[in-house]
Amino acid sequence: MPNLERRAQPSMVMMFASPVIAAVCMLITGYLLFTLLGKEPLHAFWVFFIKPLTTAYGIGEWLLKATPLILCGLGLAIGFRASVFNIGAEGQLTIGAIAAGGVGLYFNGVNAPWILPLMMLAGIVGGMLWAAIPALLRTRFNTSEILVSLMLVYVAQLLLGFLVQGPWRDPDGFNFPQTKMFTESEMLPLLMEGLRTNISFILALLLVAASWFYSHKMFAGFRMQVSGLAPAAARYAGFSEKRNVWLALLISGGMAGLAGMGEITGPIGQLQPVISPGYGFAAIIVAYVGRLHPLGVLLASLLMSLLYLGGETAQMELGLPSAVTGLFQGLLLFYLLAADIFINFRIKTRKRPLEQAEPVKPALSEELT
Amino acid sequence: MNTSIPVTHPRLELRGITKIYPSVIANENVDLIVRPGEIHAVLGENGAGKSTLMKIIYGVTKPDAGEMLWENREVTIESPAAARRMGIGMVFQHFSLFETLTVAENISLALDTAIPPAELAKRISEVSMEYGLPVDPHRLVHSMSVGERQRVEIVRCLLNDPRLLIMDEPTSVLTPQAVLKLFDTLRRLASEGCSILYISHKLDEIQALCDSATILRSGRVTGTTSPKQETRESLAQMMIGRELPECQMDASTPGETRLLINHLSLSTIDPFGTTLKDINLEVRGGEMVGIAGISGNGQKELLAALSGEQPAMQDDVTQICGVAAGKLNPAQRRKLGLRFVPEERLGRGAVPALSLALNAMLTNNDSSMVRHGLISYQAVRSFARDVIDKFNVKCGGDKALAGSLSGGNLQKFIVGREIMLAPKVMIVAQPTWGVDVGAAQLIRQALIELRNQGVAVLVVSEELEELFMICDRIAVIADGRLSPAVPTAQTSVEQIGLWMSGEFKHDAESSQNESEVAHA
Numbered sequence: 001m002p003n004l005e006r007r008a009q010p011s012m013v014m015m016f017a018s019p020v021i022a023a024v025c026m027l028i029t030g031y032l033l034f035t036l037l038g039k040e041p042l043h044a045f046w047v048f049f050i051k052p053l054t055t056a057y058g059i060g061e062w063l064l065k066a067t068p069l070i071l072c073g074l075g076l077a078i079g080f081r082a083s084v085f086n087i088g089a090e091g092q093l094t095i096g097a098i099a100a101g102g103v104g105l106y107f108n109g110v111n112a113p114w115i116l117p118l119m120m121l122a123g124i125v126g127g128m129l130w131a132a133i134p135a136l137l138r139t140r141f142n143t144s145e146i147l148v149s150l151m152l153v154y155v156a157q158l159l160l161g162f163l164v165q166g167p168w169r170d171p172d173g174f175n176f177p178q179t180k181m182f183t184e185s186e187m188l189p190l191l192m193e194g195l196r197t198n199i200s201f202i203l204a205l206l207l208v209a210a211s212w213f214y215s216h217k218m219f220a221g222f223r224m225q226v227s228g229l230a231p232a233a234a235r236y237a238g239f240s241e242k243r244n245v246w247l248a249l250l251i252s253g254g255m256a257g258l259a260g261m262g263e264i265t266g267p268i269g270q271l272q273p274v275i276s277p278g279y280g281f282a283a284i285i286v287a288y289v290g291r292l293h294p295l296g297v298l299l300a301s302l303l304m305s306l307l308y309l310g311g312e313t314a315q316m317e318l319g320l321p322s323a324v325t326g327l328f329q330g331l332l333l334f335y336l337l338a339a340d341i342f343i344n345f346r347i348k349t350r351k352r353p354l355e356q357a358e359p360v361k362p363a364l365s366e367e368l369t
Numbered sequence: 370m371n372t373s374i375p376v377t378h379p380r381l382e383l384r385g386i387t388k389i390y391p392s393v394i395a396n397e398n399v400d401l402i403v404r405p406g407e408i409h410a411v412l413g414e415n416g417a418g419k420s421t422l423m424k425i426i427y428g429v430t431k432p433d434a435g436e437m438l439w440e441n442r443e444v445t446i447e448s449p450a451a452a453r454r455m456g457i458g459m460v461f462q463h464f465s466l467f468e469t470l471t472v473a474e475n476i477s478l479a480l481d482t483a484i485p486p487a488e489l490a491k492r493i494s495e496v497s498m499e500y501g502l503p504v505d506p507h508r509l510v511h512s513m514s515v516g517e518r519q520r521v522e523i524v525r526c527l528l529n530d531p532r533l534l535i536m537d538e539p540t541s542v543l544t545p546q547a548v549l550k551l552f553d554t555l556r557r558l559a560s561e562g563c564s565i566l567y568i569s570h571k572l573d574e575i576q577a578l579c580d581s582a583t584i585l586r587s588g589r590v591t592g593t594t595s596p597k598q599e600t601r602e603s604l605a606q607m608m609i610g611r612e613l614p615e616c617q618m619d620a621s622t623p624g625e626t627r628l629l630i631n632h633l634s635l636s637t638i639d640p641f642g643t644t645l646k647d648i649n650l651e652v653r654g655g656e657m658v659g660i661a662g663i664s665g666n667g668q669k670e671l672l673a674a675l676s677g678e679q680p681a682m683q684d685d686v687t688q689i690c691g692v693a694a695g696k697l698n699p700a701q702r703r704k705l706g707l708r709f710v711p712e713e714r715l716g717r718g719a720v721p722a723l724s725l726a727l728n729a730m731l732t733n734n735d736s737s738m739v740r741h742g743l744i745s746y747q748a749v750r751s752f753a754r755d756v757i758d759k760f761n762v763k764c765g766g767d768k769a770l771a772g773s774l775s776g777g778n779l780q781k782f783i784v785g786r787e788i789m790l791a792p793k794v795m796i797v798a799q800p801t802w803g804v805d806v807g808a809a810q811l812i813r814q815a816l817i818e819l820r821n822q823g824v825a826v827l828v829v830s831e832e833l834e835e836l837f838m839i840c841d842r843i844a845v846i847a848d849g850r851l852s853p854a855v856p857t858a859q860t861s862v863e864q865i866g867l868w869m870s871g872e873f874k875h876d877a878e879s880s881q882n883e884s885e886v887a888h889a
Contacts, residue, residue, distance in 0.1 A: 007391060009773050010722070219739040222730065225723075232717040235678045236709075237731045238700030346391075 003348035004341070014343045019289050019296075022335035023303070029331050039318055047317050048310035058309070060195030064267060066305035067197075068093070068259035068276065070204040072283030073290060073297040074211045075255030081215065081292050082224035083231070084248035088134065088149030089256040090280025091156035092127035096257025097264045098160055099126025101179065101271040104186045104264075105168060111185045119186060120261055127257015128250045130156060135249040139242045145249065153280070161273045168271065179271040188266045200262035205298075207255070212294040224248065256280055277308065278326075285333045304329065378441045380405045380533055380564040381426065386435035388421055395421035396432070397588045403533065408555060408565045410575040410596060412608055413585035415803045416775065419568045420462075422585070423535050426566070427459045428452040450481055458526030459535040464518050468511035468641055472504055476525045496527050500554050511641050515542040515665050523554070534558065535566045540574060541831060542663055545866035552578050570608070571834075572601050584608055609806045616813050616838055619821070623841070624654035627825035628675075628707075628794045629688040630851075633695075635674050635681055643667035643849040645674065650844060650851060652794065652825040657816065658854055659840035660829045661865055667849040668829050669712075672798050675827075676709040677702045690793050703732060706793030710784050712802065712829075714776065718783040721772030725764060728771045729753040729786055752789070760785030761811065777808035784812050788819060795819055796827045801835060813839050833862055847871040 027045070034041040052058045072089045079086045086092075100123035107115050133152060137143035165177040173180070188198040215221035227234040227244040234241065263275050282304050289303070290296030311325030383401040387394075395418045403409045413419045424430040426437070428446035437444055439455055446452050449459075466475050473490045477483070484492070490506040497504040502520040510518060519542060526534055536555070540548045555565055555578065569575055575582055576596045584592040584607040592607040602612060633648040645667055652658045662668060673679035675687060677699040686695040689705040699709070711717045719728045730738055730749050738748050753767040760781045764774050771779060780800070787795065797816065801809035817839060820826045829846075830836050836843050837857060844854035845868035852873035867873075 005391065009770055217744060218742050219730075219734060219744055220742060222727065222744060226720055226731065229722050230716045230720040232713065233720045233731060236676065236699060236711055236717050238677065238698045238703065240698070 004345040005348040007344055007346050010343050011346075014339075015291065018339040018343060019291070019300070019336060021339045022289070022332055025335040025339075026328060026331040029335075030328065033327075037320070039320075044314065044318055048314050049306060051317075052306065052309035052313055057195060060192070060197040062302070062305050062309055063201050064195075064197045065308050066301040067201045067204045067266075068263055068279040069283055069286050069301035069304050070208065070298055071200075071259035071262065072252075072256045072280050073286035073301055074204075074207055074294055075252030076283050077287040077290065077292040077294065077297050078211060078215060078221075078224065079248035079252040080287055081228050082244050082248045083228035084245055084252075085146045086131060086134070086149050086249055086252045087146050087284065088131070088151075088153045088280070089252060089259075089283050090276060090278065091149065091153035092130045092253040092256035093260035093263075093276055093280045094153070094156040094160050095130040096123035096127035096260030097271065097275050098156075098163065098260075099123055099129075099257065100261035101168075101182075101264050104182050105179055105271075108180055108186075109183060111183065113185070115185050116188070116265070119265060120258065123257045123261025124254040125257070127253040127255070127260065129253075130257070131249040131253025132246075135246050138245050138249075145245070149249075157274075160271065160275070164271050164273055170270075177273050181270045182265060186265060187269060188262065196267050198262075198266045200258075200266060203258075203262075208294045208298050211297075215294070220247070256283075282308075282329055285329055285336075289332060289336055303332075307332075378405075379403060379438070380407075380440060382438040382441075383422075383426070384436050384438070386422065386425060386432045386437070388418075388425060388430065388432050394588045396425070399435070399585070399588070399590055401583050401590075402593075403564045403566060405532075405564055406559050406562045407581060408559050408567055408579045410579035410582035411566060411568045411585065412570065412572075412575055412582050412596075412604065414570055414609060414805045415777075416805060417585040417608075418588040419585055420537065421588075423459065423537060423566065423568060426452070426533075427457060427535060453481055453529050456530065456532035457535070458529055458531035458533070460519065460522045460526060460537065460539060462537040462539075462541065464515075464522055466510045466518055466521060469509070471507050471509055472513075472521050473506040475510060475521065476506075476528065479525050480528065492528060493524055497524050500524075500527065500557060501550070502554060515663055516544070516547050519543070519551075527558075531563060533564045533566065535568070537568045538570075539567075540569070540571065544663060544869040545833070545862055546870070548574070572596075572604050572608075575604070576601070586610060605806075616810070616817060618817050618839060621655045621821060621841070623656035624823055626651050626688075627654050627690050628652040628796075628827060630675070631686050631688065633671075633674060633681060633686040635670060635679070637670055643670050645670050646849045648851045650827075650854060652827050654793075654825050655820060655823045656842070657820045657826040657828060657840050659836035659843045659857075660827065660846050660851070661833055661836050661843055661869060662829075662831070662846035663869055664831055666847050668798070668846055670849070671846065671851075672709070672711065672796065672829060675796055676707075676711070706791075708732070708787040708790060708792035708795050710780075710787055710795075710797040710800065712798040714779045714783055715772060719771040719779060722770060724753075724768045724770055725757065725762075725774075725782060726750045726753040726767040728782075729756065729767075732786065733790055756782055756785040756789055759789070760815070777804040780804050780812060781808055784815060788815060792819070792824055794825045794827070796829070798829045799832075800828060800830065801832070802830075809835075833865060836865075837862065845869055845873060847873070 031041045034044040053062060072093060076086060076089055100119040103119045103122040130152060134145040134148035137148050138145045164179055168179045170178055170180045188200050191197045191199060191201065223239045224244055224247060226237065227239055227241065259279060264271055268275055286297055286300040286304050290300035307325055307328045311322060314320045314324055315322055379402045381403045383399060386396050386399040388396040399422060411419050411422065421430065425432050428448045428451050473486060473493060476493060477489055493504065493506040502524055504520050504524055519539065539551060543551060559565055567579055579596050582594055582596045583590055586608060596604060605612065630648050630650040633645055635645040637644050643666060648671065674681055677697055680698060681687065681695040684693040684695045688694060689702060689707050692705055694702050694705060715721045726749050729752050733752060738745055750767050757764060757767060762782045763778050800812050800816065804812065816826055828836065828840060840857050842854040842856050843860060843865060845852040845865055847869055848871050852868050
């Protein structure tokens with residue numbers, strides 16, 4: 001058993017090295033896995049991580065899939081920094097899509113420039129409302145927001161299923177469980193002809209900047225950070241615990257709702273029983289791999305998006321099951337959490353045997369620098 | 370049990386014990402000899418390495434170098450259980466008792482061999498009677514005072530027939546009267562051949578009780594002596610390397626009432642907390658009032674009620690500079706001029722993972738620091754640097770993490786931060802708890818200056834000596850009630866000590882007789 005000892009202070013180096021170590025460990029495990037499956041590992045890596053990005057269309061898809069991850073990840077990171085653990089971004093994303101979709105269906109056929117902003121607003125408010133439930137229960141009854149927000153994911157998904165198979169089903173849709181397609185004025189404008197990437201990616205980039213500004217330049221962000229790091233200090237300073245919980249959940253809920261709106265008015269174009277391959281859950285990994293920092297979230301989203309794309313090409317070219325995406329995501333989080341131990345701890349080296357106890361001072365001062 | 374061992378052999382001998390932590394050398398080449406039946410003091414300031422040394426003896430930590438001889442045989446102690454089997458007992462400064470269990474249940478959990486409950490209860494009663502430590506084995510721990518809990522810990526150790534008993538700062542939770550009783554018990558144990566290692570930084574106690582003393586400074590032994598033949602000054606010289614500093618305090622004339630506590634009663638949500646009962650106090654500008662008391666008698670609750678962390682139901686129970694403030698939150702009270710230094714520095718007074726600059730913003734976030742919701746880092750950092758300079762905080766600059774500072778330096782920073790914000794009323798909890806003598810002196814002097822400038826200062830402390838040194842008036846809190854505040858010159862350590870066990874209820878106007886039976 002290696003001996004761990006607490007560091008004098010958290011290591012900044014490990015803070016940034018940890019995601020890299022996790023990614024490398026993920027690749028090594030992947031290498032072993034591909035070998036065991038009888039695939040040529042280097043070729044498999046190429047298919048998984050390089051090939052998706054070799055065409056302009058591929059890059060477009062990459063950014064497209066990164067967008068909901070960025071949006072959800074930014075919101076979650078703000079919450080996690082405040083120690084409010086919203087695990088239900090997937091549910092808030094779904095409700096955001098339902099709310100935006102409902103507006104879209106109501107005004108279907110009305111060609112007006114205000115429809116899209118209205119849908120966007122509906123998506124954000126929908127996500128916020130869904131996140132307000134755990135916020136209310138937590139501030140009123142001290143209920144765990146982790147459990148409530150997680151359970152509400154399944155409620156949201158069942159609600160979506162009910163709507164698209166029941167009242168909102170497209171009457172001309174040959175009984176498929178889906179709504180009418182949204183019209184041109186209800187769809188997000190594309191960035192470039194031939195790609196599916198739309199304006200929501202630009203919006204996500206703007207929100208990266210806004211989120212950085214909020215958490216690093218604004219006093220409100222500082223308050224939330226203190227609440228997360230030391231609740232007693234927040235009480236001492238007079239920062240309200242309730243406000244912290246509400247803000248964290250409303251921000252992350254609203255961002256997830258926006259992501260849901262972006263999906264149905266972007267690549268999907270209608271409501272379907274399933275509108276997200278688990279973006280809301282993957283965003284939890286994104287937030288932590290990104291060190292709860294907006295720029296980190298951006299990079300981590302790009303990595304996770306690549307895992308989605310790679311998983312798809314691996315299915316097609318290598319005949320691997322779709323579970324391979326989840327597997328790589330899981331490996332990444334698993335190794336990250338393991339590597340994070342070394343931010344606060346280090347392996348105790350038995351380099352100081354009894355005889356060498358004398359010249360202790362210089363060695364110590366070196367260590368401290 | 371130990372008659373076979375010749376008296377010439379020490380009970381315990383340490384040779385060249387060294388223990389190094391990542392950021393500090395806790396013990397360096399420490400030698401220590403404890404003879405049978407000897408009460409041996411380990412004297413040193415906070416952070417001198419006393420606790421680490423005791424943990425090494427008790428098998429909690431392993432030394433990096435050095436050897437340990439137990440009755441002339443070299444030993445390595447692998448665990449506290451191994452230490453107990455050898456006959457080493459330890460009473461910790463912070464007790465490790467389960468509050469929801471009875472005395473007997475607690476003790477049976479800590480015993481290494483199973484004893485049937487009926488027999489255990491009998492033995493607890495026997496041992497406790499024999500040594501004058503009355504303890505009812507069937508009582509629930511949460512209903513006991515801190516002093517009684519300490520007795521449980523001592524009885525627990527005695528059941529193991531210890532040949533060496535380690536007492537870690539045992540008197541910090543006792544009234545002066547209870548301290549004398551404890552000393553009787555310890556002397557009795559020693560006369561039966563049990564060695565006692567007595568850890569403390571209180572010079573008077575050590576001179577009264579101990580036969581010999583080993584003095585530690587920065588992890589090294591700076592002297593081994595017989596404390597009864599030393600003076601306070603010479604002991605202090607060995608402990609801190611210079612003379613004991615004195616505070617300068619002149620008389621002052623108090624001005625108008627700045628803090629008024631008016632029939633404050635507050636029930637607690639914590640099942641083991643203390644309910645505050647009808648507290649009245651008045652602190653005037655230019656006056657320093659101290660609240661003495663054994664911890665756990667309502668200090669925590671009173672401070673939270675005054676700071677606003679636990680607001681009251683009625684507005685008029687607390688007045689700050691004439692404004693009713695009972696329901697206000699801490700930020701609102703701060704605007705009225707109330708400043709508060711809490712007992713816990715890390716995690717409450719400061720956020721360990723944030724820099725000093727950001728920690729300055731915790732309580733200093735008015736328009737010069739935060740404008741339109743935006744942080745002015747320049748202003749925040751220059752304020753933090755001012756605090757660091759003026760209060761001589763030793764740190765790596767304003768970007769150093771609060772958690773990287775020593776207790777004394779962080780306390781200087783927190784006290785400095787609050788003082789720099791021009792308080793009208795200043796409340797300080799345990800101002801020098803865990804702080805070295807030099808920093809303690811600086812902090813006390815800063816509080817005195819504040820009083821001289823006309824600020825109303827309220828100090829809550831468990832150190833009676835400190836309160837007598839710096840306060841104009843002293844009150845005592847016991848079981849959630851506050852005694853009248855009497856001028857320091859008109860009272861004595863004995864009287865305050867009596868009050869600490871709740872006696873003022875009889876001394877002062879005879880109050881209701883309810884609930885007085887509950888606590889001894």
